[in-house]
Amino acid sequence: xxxxxxxxxxxxxxxxxxxxxxxxxxxxxxxxxxxxxxxxxxxxxxxxxxxxxxxxxxxxxxxxxxxxxxxxxxxxxxxxxxxxxxxxxxxxxxxxxxxxxxxxxxxxxxxxxxxxxxxxxxxxxxxxxxxxxxxxxxxxxxxxxxxxxxxxxxxxxxxxxxxx
Amino acid sequence: xxxxxxxxxxxxxxxxxxxxxxxxxxxxxxxxxxxxxxxxxxxxxxxxxxxxxxxxxxxxxxxxxxxxxxxxxxxxxxxxxxxxxxxxxxxxxxxxxxxxxxx
Numbered sequence: 001x002x003x004x005x006x007x008x009x010x011x012x013x014x015x016x017x018x019x020x021x022x023x024x025x026x027x028x029x030x031x032x033x034x035x036x037x038x039x040x041x042x043x044x045x046x047x048x049x050x051x052x053x054x055x056x057x058x059x060x061x062x063x064x065x066x067x068x069x070x071x072x073x074x075x076x077x078x079x080x081x082x083x084x085x086x087x088x089x090x091x092x093x094x095x096x097x098x099x100x101x102x103x104x105x106x107x108x109x110x111x112x113x114x115x116x117x118x119x120x121x122x123x124x125x126x127x128x129x130x131x132x133x134x135x136x137x138x139x140x141x142x143x144x145x146x147x148x149x150x151x152x153x154x155x156x157x158x159x160x161x162x163x164x
Numbered sequence: 165x166x167x168x169x170x171x172x173x174x175x176x177x178x179x180x181x182x183x184x185x186x187x188x189x190x191x192x193x194x195x196x197x198x199x200x201x202x203x204x205x206x207x208x209x210x211x212x213x214x215x216x217x218x219x220x221x222x223x224x225x226x227x228x229x230x231x232x233x234x235x236x237x238x239x240x241x242x243x244x245x246x247x248x249x250x251x252x253x254x255x256x257x258x259x260x261x262x263x264x265x266x267x
Contacts, residue, residue, distance in 0.1 A: 004202060004236065004240045007244050008244070010244070011198075024192075033189055036189070037182050037185065040185060041182040044181070044182065045175065048178065056215075056218070056219045058220055083230065086227055104224065113231060113234055113235070117238055120239075121241070124241045124245040127245035128244075128248050128249075134253065
């Protein structure tokens with residue numbers, strides 16, 4: 001999640017508008033969106049309170065970890081170690097049972113997600129490579145310094161400032 | 165913690181979800197729309213962790229939430245690359261200006 005915030009900051013910095021440019025939605029649209037949001041939340045609220053959760057709540061859901069295994073007191077969760085073991089593929093509850101009744105390990109999703117992250121990084125790097133950036137279509141084409149002839153793909157300075 | 169009813173956790177997840185949906189629907193800034201997407205995903209994560217605490221879903225709910233966080237980061241990276249291309253083509257990140265396909 002910290003990486004997401006850093007990515008967002010990079011996105012805002014790379015696409016910064018002029019200093020006095022404001023992108024605002026009108027007040028009527030905000031009121032309408034607020035009304036729709038309140039309606040959606042009332043639908044969620046009524047669903048949550050009309051459902052009978054007592055049929056689902058059966059005892060503590062998380063596996064009881066003996067207090068010798070965790071770094072925290074037993075009532076603070078102590079789920080870091082079972083999660084880590086599940087990502088390797090070992091489930092701490094039923095070590096030693098026969099293979100028909102083992103609960104799920106998460107080794108295959110872990111490997112798939114690691115390949116997925118590699119592919120996403122390559123794809124994002126390709127999508128965000130330096131390329132031609134247009135200028136506002138006021139003076140016709142040719143306002144971009146092309147990459148092949150020693151430019152850097154940025155619009156020529158005098159055309160950008162005259163188009164503003 | 166065990167005396168808090170499950171429905172309160174679900175309502176917190178619901179509040180985050182609704183805030184994310186309204187943010188996605190109203191923001192004209194492209195980066196603002198992406199923040200709404202992150203809010204929706206985190207609201208769902210709170211739901212998963214709440215069910216993992218109170219129901220026999222157990223440790224699986226927390227592992228699901230961990231994978232959702234990883235996939236949300238990957239999707240935010242691609243979405244930011246798309247916003248960068250949008251800026252390169254329109255010189256603005258106002259998503260209302262992307263109307264070339266409008267009939």
